[in-house]
Amino acid sequence: MMSMTSTTASPFRPSPMPRGRKCAVRAQAGAGRVDASDKSIEIMRKFSEQYARRSNTFFCSDKSVTAVVIKGLADHKDQVGAPLCPCRHYDDKAAEVAQGFWNCPCVPMRERKECHCMLFLTPDNDFAGEEQVITLEEIKDATSNI
Amino acid sequence: MAAAAAAAAVAACPAPPRRLYCGTALPAPSAAVPCSRSVGYGPSSGTRRWPCRRWAPHRPGAASRIRRPTPRSAAARVSCAYSPGAETITACSWNEYVICSDIPVLIEFWASWCGPCRMVHRIVDEIAQEYAGRVKCYKLDTDDYPQVATSYSIERIPTVLLFKNGEKIHSVTGTLPKSVYVRAIEKSISDSGQ
Numbered sequence: 001m002m003s004m005t006s007t008t009a010s011p012f013r014p015s016p017m018p019r020g021r022k023c024a025v026r027a028q029a030g031a032g033r034v035d036a037s038d039k040s041i042e043i044m045r046k047f048s049e050q051y052a053r054r055s056n057t058f059f060c061s062d063k064s065v066t067a068v069v070i071k072g073l074a075d076h077k078d079q080v081g082a083p084l085c086p087c088r089h090y091d092d093k094a095a096e097v098a099q100g101f102w103n104c105p106c107v108p109m110r111e112r113k114e115c116h117c118m119l120f121l122t123p124d125n126d127f128a129g130e131e132q133v134i135t136l137e138e139i140k141d142a143t144s145n146i
Numbered sequence: 147m148a149a150a151a152a153a154a155a156v157a158a159c160p161a162p163p164r165r166l167y168c169g170t171a172l173p174a175p176s177a178a179v180p181c182s183r184s185v186g187y188g189p190s191s192g193t194r195r196w197p198c199r200r201w202a203p204h205r206p207g208a209a210s211r212i213r214r215p216t217p218r219s220a221a222a223r224v225s226c227a228y229s230p231g232a233e234t235i236t237a238c239s240w241n242e243y244v245i246c247s248d249i250p251v252l253i254e255f256w257a258s259w260c261g262p263c264r265m266v267h268r269i270v271d272e273i274a275q276e277y278a279g280r281v282k283c284y285k286l287d288t289d290d291y292p293q294v295a296t297s298y299s300i301e302r303i304p305t306v307l308l309f310k311n312g313e314k315i316h317s318v319t320g321t322l323p324k325s326v327y328v329r330a331i332e333k334s335i336s337d338s339g340q
Contacts, residue, residue, distance in 0.1 A: 033219025065261035086259040087303055088293045089288040116302055116320055118262045127321070146258060 004071035021047055040074035041139060044083060044104075048073075048119060052132040057113060061129035067142035069119045072136070073104050085118035167242045231271035235284035237291040243284065245312040250334045251282045252327070254296075255305045257289050262321040268302040271329065281331055310334050 048070055052058060057065040072086025082097040083104040090096045101107050108114040113122050119126035183219065221296065235243060244251045254270045256263035267285070274283035287293040288303060298314070308316035308330055316330045 042210070059262070065264060067261075068259055068264060069261040072257075072261070075259055086257060088260060089257070089292065089300045089303055091292070091296055116151070116262070117260065118321065 017126060037074070037078055040077045042075045042136060043077050044070045044077065045136060045139060047083075047104075047135060050134055052120055053070075055105075055109075055113060057122055057132075057136060058128045059114070060118045060121060060127050062127070063129070063131070063134060064142040066134055067091060068140040068146070069117045070139055071143040075138075085117055091110055098125050153195065168189050211218065214312050230287050232267075232283035233273045235286050237294050242292060243282065244309050247282055247309070247312075249282055250315075250331065251284065251309040253309070254283075254285045255288050255295055255300045255303050256285055256309070257303050263304040265321050266306065269327060271305070272324065273327060277331060278339060280335060308334055310337075 009045040048059075049068070069086060073083035076082065076086060076093075080097050082094045082100075084090070084097055085095060085102045085104055085106055088100075088102055096102055105120070106115075108116075109120060113120070115121065119129055152336075219263065232252075235253065244253065252270065252273065254266055256267070263305075270283050273281070277283075286294060288300060302319050304321065306318040306327060307314055308318075315334055318326060318330065
């Protein structure tokens, strides 16, 4: 799987977490949700557009779904250091990040174009829209009221 | 005075069902807020002749709390037992409202930044209204109560579980058409011969 990671379009190094960081992540998670920085949202937005084009997949016809997922990825990137899939429940997020299976784009997406988060949808999916672009404003609008 | 208390109690009714008093994160703030302060009155209120003029008009939640131990006023209870949409459930109320429920219970496990969960929210809210009285619908945030999600082996979200008689009888993972959920519910209802 390591070789797979290195050949993908992921803009993220599968860097292991710094040792001391684990506790800090836990503390943050307990204290409430930390909002993703604009920078992370922008990084994930660009990545999503680029990966959609590259994999010939499309965003959901309901763009608010796309926006929420991108925001979730950015949140995870800020909190745990990697864009862990926001549509899963993890016992130990730090361990998952290190393991890398569910770092976006996750292994099922890379291998079979399966994104149960509905960020990248194949054209034959009922929920697929026709767009591969989303603006920062769209993301902010859709996530501001959550 | 008694009439005033009754009026206050009725006014409190559109708030979430009083059976959910344990829930901490109820959407409507009116009933949830005063609960913590009125707890101290609970045991002594069994006498049901509480001189409530002093505080009942200001704390409608407290009035309903006094009324809770008395088995009367069933009509009022029926009228406000179901709020529109699915309610939030917590880990501490899990046993009472899922395991001990006499009607089937549908629970949606979700997380705040899960896009598809929002689509399932809408479906579950619709189901909650259409099946009001026959199926109870709840939502549980897996980030807030990871222990519950872990104990039911929830991995992918959204996941919808259907419980009957305290047992998990059906599980739907992912975003599916409403008909899938409805079919599972219909089956659970018809199986019990109701």
